[in-house]
Amino acid sequence: MDATQLLKGVLDVAVLAVVEDDDGYGYDVVRRLRAAGLEEVGDASVYGTLRRLYSAGALTSYVVPSEEGPHRKYYGITAQGRSMLEVQRKVWAEFATTMNRLLAEGSAA
Numbered sequence: 753m754d755a756t757q758l759l760k761g762v763l764d765v766a767v768l769a770v771v772e773d774d775d776g777y778g779y780d781v782v783r784r785l786r787a788a789g790l791e792e793v794g795d796a797s798v799y800g801t802l803r804r805l806y807s808a809g810a811l812t813s814y815v816v817p818s819e820e821g822p823h824r825k826y827y828g829i830t831a832q833g834r835s836m837l838e839v840q841r842k843v844w845a846e847f848a849t850t851m852n853r854l855l856a857e858g859s860a861a
Contacts, residue, residue, distance in 0.1 A: 757791050765840040766790060768810060768833055775828035777816075778802060803825050810836050828850050 770784045771848075782798045805811045810833030817822045824845065829837070 759790060759792060760797075762844070763793070763797060763801050764799070764805060765837065765844065767805060768795075768829060768837040768840070769800065771811065771827055772837060773831050775826045777824040777826050805833065806819070809833075 757783060766785055766788075770781055771789070776784060778799050779795070781802065782793060782795055785793045785798065802811065806813055806827065810830060811827045812830050813825055813827050815825050817823050
């Protein structure tokens with residue numbers, strides 16, 4: 753199974769989860785996702801997801817000057833984004849339970 757295909761379906765919720773408690777700029781979000789175990793996540797995919805979630809009202813953004821290079825655009829979760837995340841957590845839990853049951857060794861589906 754190709755993990756990159758699975759990642760495409762869950763990247764929105766993964767990004768929301770990463771910025772739920774702590775705002776982050778683009779590469780910081782990429783780094784956090786990779787540190788959490790999503791090593792295959794691509795920079796361009798994350799940046800596109802951040803822009804799409806921002807346009808949808810799930811994220812807010814603000815610019816912070818940087819002494820080490822260009823200004824950084826930080827993203828934080830909005831109330832709408834928190835609602836989306838809550839719904840997606842429930843959907844994921846139900847989906848994971850079903851898949852775990854189906855894939856259990858010796859399971860007769």
